[in-house]
Amino acid sequence: MYEQTLEYGSIEYQTGDGRGEGGDTMARGLGWFSIALGAAELIAPGTLARALGIPEKEGLIRAYGVREIATGVAILKSEDPTPWVWGRVAGDVLDIATLMGALDADNPRKRNVEIALAAVAGATALDVMCGRKLSSEGGGPSLPLEYFERSGLPRSPEEMRGAARDFEVPRDMRTPEPLRPYTTG
Amino acid sequence: MKALVWHGKHDVRVDTVPDPVIEDPKDAIVKVTTAAICGSDLHLYDGFVLGMKSGDILGHEFMGEVVETGSAVKKLKKGDRVVVPFTIICGECEQCRRGNYSVCETTNRNKETADKVFGHTTAGLYGYTHLTGGYPGGQAQYVRVPYADVGPVKIENGFTDEQVLFLGDIFPTGWQAAVQCDIQPEDTVAIWGAGPVGQFCIRSAVLLGARQVISIDRVPERLAMARAGGAITIDIRKESVVERLNDLTRGKGPEKCIDAVGLEAHATGSVDAAYDRVKQATMMESDRPHVLREMIYVCRPAGTLSIPGVYGGLIDKVPFGALMQKGLTVRTGQTHVNRWTDDLLRRIEEKQIDPTFVITHRVGIDDGPQMYKTFRDKLDGCIKVTVRP
Numbered sequence: 234m235y236e237q238t239l240e241y242g243s244i245e246y247q248t249g250d251g252r253g254e255g256g257d258t259m260a261r262g263l264g265w266f267s268i269a270l271g272a273a274e275l276i277a278p279g280t281l282a283r284a285l286g287i288p289e290k291e292g293l294i295r296a297y298g299v300r301e302i303a304t305g306v307a308i309l310k311s312e313d314p315t316p317w318v319w320g321r322v323a324g325d326v327l328d329i330a331t332l333m334g335a336l337d338a339d340n341p342r343k344r345n346v347e348i349a350l351a352a353v354a355g356a357t358a359l360d361v362m363c364g365r366k367l368s369s370e371g372g373g374p375s376l377p378l379e380y381f382e383r384s385g386l387p388r389s390p391e392e393m394r395g396a397a398r399d400f401e402v403p404r405d406m407r408t409p410e411p412l413r414p415y416t417t418g
Numbered sequence: 419m420k421a422l423v424w425h426g427k428h429d430v431r432v433d434t435v436p437d438p439v440i441e442d443p444k445d446a447i448v449k450v451t452t453a454a455i456c457g458s459d460l461h462l463y464d465g466f467v468l469g470m471k472s473g474d475i476l477g478h479e480f481m482g483e484v485v486e487t488g489s490a491v492k493k494l495k496k497g498d499r500v501v502v503p504f505t506i507i508c509g510e511c512e513q514c515r516r517g518n519y520s521v522c523e524t525t526n527r528n529k530e531t532a533d534k535v536f537g538h539t540t541a542g543l544y545g546y547t548h549l550t551g552g553y554p555g556g557q558a559q560y561v562r563v564p565y566a567d568v569g570p571v572k573i574e575n576g577f578t579d580e581q582v583l584f585l586g587d588i589f590p591t592g593w594q595a596a597v598q599c600d601i602q603p604e605d606t607v608a609i610w611g612a613g614p615v616g617q618f619c620i621r622s623a624v625l626l627g628a629r630q631v632i633s634i635d636r637v638p639e640r641l642a643m644a645r646a647g648g649a650i651t652i653d654i655r656k657e658s659v660v661e662r663l664n665d666l667t668r669g670k671g672p673e674k675c676i677d678a679v680g681l682e683a684h685a686t687g688s689v690d691a692a693y694d695r696v697k698q699a700t701m702m703e704s705d706r707p708h709v710l711r712e713m714i715y716v717c718r719p720a721g722t723l724s725i726p727g728v729y730g731g732l733i734d735k736v737p738f739g740a741l742m743q744k745g746l747t748v749r750t751g752q753t754h755v756n757r758w759t760d761d762l763l764r765r766i767e768e769k770q771i772d773p774t775f776v777i778t779h780r781v782g783i784d785d786g787p788q789m790y791k792t793f794r795d796k797l798d799g800c801i802k803v804t805v806r807p
Contacts, residue, residue: 309692313656380642380799385621385775390648395603395627396770400761403517406749408600412720 256366260318263363264308266356267321271301285349286342287335297331300324315367322364325357420807421475421558422786427465430787435475438554438562443490446566448500452579453480453557455786455803456504456587457613458680458728460794462546466681466704467730469531469547477545477805478504479587480556481579484566493567500570502563503755504587506542506553509568520752525565526551540752557786559807571759580804581766584618584773588802590758592618592678595726596626597758598749599674606630606667608716609649610709611678612640614776614802615726619676620647621771628674632666634659636684639799643776654685663716671718680727681705690735697734704731714741725750776802783807 274281275298282291304324307317332353335346386393423433438447456479461467481501484494494500507514508524525542526532532539532549542564545555554561563570573582592615599607607623609616612635623631624647633644634652641651652662663672685691685708697703713723714737723746741748765771778801781789789803 310689380639381646383643383775384646384648385617385772386624386647387769387772390624393770394624394648397622397625397765398627400597400626402597402600403757405516406598406600408602408722408747412745412747414602414604 259363260314264305267305271298274298286340318364321360419559424474443488445488446563447486448482450482453805469549475554477555477557499573517757519754580774591753593622596622601626606672607674608632608672609676612644616678620649624648673721675713675717677709677725677727679709683708703734707733719744722747779803
């Protein structure tokens with residue numbers, strides 16, 4: 234039986250560094266951000282392209298929109314978002330490369346490109362931070378052995394199975410007769 | 419006296435409040451020796467339960483010593499040790515006579531409001547919403563116990579507080595959830611949520627003889643504790659619940675499904691969970707019914723859904739067509755605690771179960787507000803907190 238060792242008035246119990254909820258929460262935020270940005274790129278690629286002074290790249294921006302949405306959905310849907318967050322980082326590098334190409338002295342919208350670059354750099358920093366957090370959380374912290382020993386039962390669950398079969402289920406809580414398995418009548 | 423007092427969402431404080439007094443000849447005053455924070459207290463903490471008022475004293479899991487009795491109290495006397503069930507019952511109304519204590523027709527002192535909101539009143543509860551009477555709770559040094567001859571369970575056999583405290587709520591709640599599944603020896607019982615109630619559901623299902631008990635959660639220490647109790651576990655962060663349940667039941671689905679999660683279901687990356695989050699945040703839906711949807715979908719046709727998890731209001735996009743077509747039986751409700759306490763006390767006495775297994779944190783009342791946060795965020799390996807006022 235589990236031995237009680239803790240005392241009232243203290244919060245001494247520690248399981249290490251938590252279960253990594255922080256990284257997951259951040260990833261979910263980035264997932265939604267990705268979907269929102271992707272939607273904007275899909276809906277108004279022309280406007281964005283003109284604002285950045287690269288009207289010939291409208292098709293590319295639309296493709297980036299598809300990429301953003303796919304990555305966002307993958308982050309939200311997957312059990313482990315880590316690879317998809319790193320996928321976002323790779324996407325950020327593509328975005329930066331595209332924007333650097335537009336950082337041309339004759340681009341009349343150069344100022345907008347600089348602003349966009351700063352924004353992408355900020356997003357990249359967040360993506361890297363999230364990716365590192367998720368990667369370091371890995372398989373989660375090890376659990377103290379005692380959780381695996383807290384059965385509350387005097388013998389193994391297998392031995393205790395059915396120990397309360399003497400209990401008679403009240404009439405109002407019984408499964409209706411026609412729904413009972415044939416084997417037990 | 420000191421008490422843990424609700425002041426709003428995520429705002430629980432240790433306040434000094436007036437000591438309770440006898441208000442009715444059937445009352446007793448109990449000096450609380452041990453209380454607990456319940457998962458359903460977290461719904462109050464998170465602001466999801468309507469009808470709370472700033473200044474409400476929290477707590478519906480508590481036990482202690484009788485220090486004063488009203489003139490009409492016959493069975494209890496000063497010095498008696500009692501566990502006080504969270505449901506306040508009169509023992510005389512039509513529902514109490516049928517054993518349906520949680521829907522006692524008498525004890526909700528805000529009956530008219532409850533009638534309007536739910537159609538009919540339910541029992542008064544300690545430390546909960548004013549829809550259930552707004553009775554001051556037991557996370558306090560003293561508490562007024564109405565109908566003192568009816569609800570409180572006298573403890574006479576030298577048990578420690580911790581061995582019997584959970585008779586007031588989570589043990590009977592887990593037990594009733596399993597009992598109302600009417601478990602047969604060939605049954606698979608799938609239990610969503612491995613919090614304290616889920617843990618007692620697991621042990622109850624094992625003791626009642628289920629062939630296979632499956633626990634579904636995402637918190638490693640809770641899953642570890644579930645395994646200790648005899649459950650096969652499904653980690654929703656790593657595997658598909660529906661696929662795994664079908665694998666474990668030859669594609670037929672579990673006969674019995676228990677929702678020990680309730681209105682604040684978390685799901686990992688599911689579309690319906692995201693939908694619920696948005697609807698709840700925009701106040702277009704009060705409860706998040708992901709678990710209900712999953713249970714309806716995966717349960718074996720002609721099976722049973724047992725719902726001890728607390729729901730407060732309105733839910734959306736529940737596949738009622740599947741529920742109807744599959745002919746599922748739904749059983750739910752707050753726990754009829756006194757219907758089970760004698761039997762469960764005997765089982766503790768006979769050492770079929772030691773309810774202390776679930777306690778991970780023991781604190782004094784001054785640490786109460788911090789423990790609400792720790793418990794809510796499932797930090798520090800927290801599964802169950804007892805508070806000594």
